[in-house]
Amino acid sequence: MKNDQPDIPVVIIGGGPIGLFLAISLIKKGIKCLVLEKRKDPVPDSRSLGIHPVSLELFDKVNITETFLEEGLKIRKGFALSSDQVLGEIVFDDCPKPHNYILACPQFTTEKILRNELNKLDQKALITQAEFIDLKQHEDHIKIKYNDLQGNNKTITTDYLVGCDGKNSLVRQRSSIHYSGKRYDDTYVMGDFEDNTDFGTDAAVYLLPEGLIESFPLPNGMRRWVVKTNEYIEKPDTQIIVSLVKKRIDHDLKGITSVMISSFGVQHFIAETFVKNRVILAGDAAHIVSPVGGQGMNLGWLDTWKISEALSGRNIGLGLKKYSDKQRKITRKVAKRAELNMMLGRKTRIPLCRDLIIRTLLKEPLSKKVAQLFTMRGLDKWWI
Numbered sequence: 001m002k003n004d005q006p007d008i009p010v011v012i013i014g015g016g017p018i019g020l021f022l023a024i025s026l027i028k029k030g031i032k033c034l035v036l037e038k039r040k041d042p043v044p045d046s047r048s049l050g051i052h053p054v055s056l057e058l059f060d061k062v063n064i065t066e067t068f069l070e071e072g073l074k075i076r077k078g079f080a081l082s083s084d085q086v087l088g089e090i091v092f093d094d095c096p097k098p099h100n101y102i103l104a105c106p107q108f109t110t111e112k113i114l115r116n117e118l119n120k121l122d123q124k125a126l127i128t129q130a131e132f133i134d135l136k137q138h139e140d141h142i143k144i145k146y147n148d149l150q151g152n153n154k155t156i157t158t159d160y161l162v163g164c165d166g167k168n169s170l171v172r173q174r175s176s177i178h179y180s181g182k183r184y185d186d187t188y189v190m191g192d193f194e195d196n197t198d199f200g201t202d203a204a205v206y207l208l209p210e211g212l213i214e215s216f217p218l219p220n221g222m223r224r225w226v227v228k229t230n231e232y233i234e235k236p237d238t239q240i241i242v243s244l245v246k247k248r249i250d251h252d253l254k255g256i257t258s259v260m261i262s263s264f265g266v267q268h269f270i271a272e273t274f275v276k277n278r279v280i281l282a283g284d285a286a287h288i289v290s291p292v293g294g295q296g297m298n299l300g301w302l303d304t305w306k307i308s309e310a311l312s313g314r315n316i317g318l319g320l321k322k323y324s325d326k327q328r329k330i331t332r333k334v335a336k337r338a339e340l341n342m343m344l345g346r347k348t349r350i351p352l353c354r355d356l357i358i359r360t361l362l363k364e365p366l367s368k369k370v371a372q373l374f375t376m377r378g379l380d381k382w383w384i
Contacts (some may be wrong), residue, residue: 007156007157008159009032010033010161011158011162012034012036012161013165015036015039016037016043016283018283021058021301022308023125024062024064025058025062025304026311026312027121029308031308034127037126037127038129042107043108046106046107046192047106049216049224049294050104050216050294050298051072054375054377055298056068058301064114064117067113072103072104073219074201075103075201076101077092079202079204079205080205080358080362081206082355083209083248087207088361088363088367090371096377102203102294130154133153137279140159141158144156144157161280164283164304166284166285167269169285177281179272180270180272181268181288182267184266184267184268186265186292187228187232189240189263190241190260191224191225191236191241191258191259193253193256193258195222195223199223200217202217203215203217205345207344207345208351209349209351210248211227211228211230211346213228214292225253226292227248228345228347234263240261242254266291266342270286273324273328274303275320275321275323275324280320282307284296286331287331292345293338293374295337295338299376306323307320310322330380334376337373344357
């Protein structure tokens, strides 16, 4: 079968935040690539919103940070509260500069920015409404099949294929890469509401006997609420969040403008390898960690930067092996941090014990270390 495209050094399946940033990173390193994305437009809602300093430092390397800072909102402080008192606070001022904060940026904005930045570099690098079908690995190349907008079957030959196509990755499945892990009993409901609190640009986490409530500021006067539930709520609505927030912390969200109400459970899965011959996995295609703590998307960006370094290096095979081995270890570390966040937010019959632990962690000198852990610092160190 004759190729419909000229040979491309790297093809990326999935044009979400992870695939788009990988494409930008590769092109900045002089490597031509192509992104195939099923959707026509960026996601319509806020979804993943926390951009950690480690990711902003990567954005600095490819000179795309400024637009994110213009669109996002800097969170410099977070409070931990019980039902009736402040247990402590996390302040990011002492974290490494210049990005000593977490940037809140809705995912639809993140994707819009990354699409625009990629378009500046190469207007033909992103093909939307393109659905990946299959791949065939050869010794020195990969043959890819996909459907275009009109449903026509297309083929591409590439040196390397990167699957950034999410937790149900077809790239991973077609490559017969095992994906193992578990589902937790923890369930949550979340929604974005017009902000009627006094927290301003600060975050707040309520650690309650009935389970945690998280409250994070968003741009444009909105605020994300995440509430621990006893079971998965199949069809959540605004009233559920309003009721739980009122009952647990006596804060009234009734009548407040709200968008994006959803439920989610928690999983931890990891691929047996992130690289198999000429197929590479990144983001949720390679691993899933708990969204509590907002580390998943940022972990995916760390993946893609390591991939871009490997593919632009002298010994690509060795670089990709190091990527797979090291990022699998980092993924396990991120998963453990996320598990700790979940554990602290679960229902408890002895809240005083948990409150004591939180108070201790949020006092100096431990508070500075907690701030570093919360901003994903030290992932490459074996002792934290």
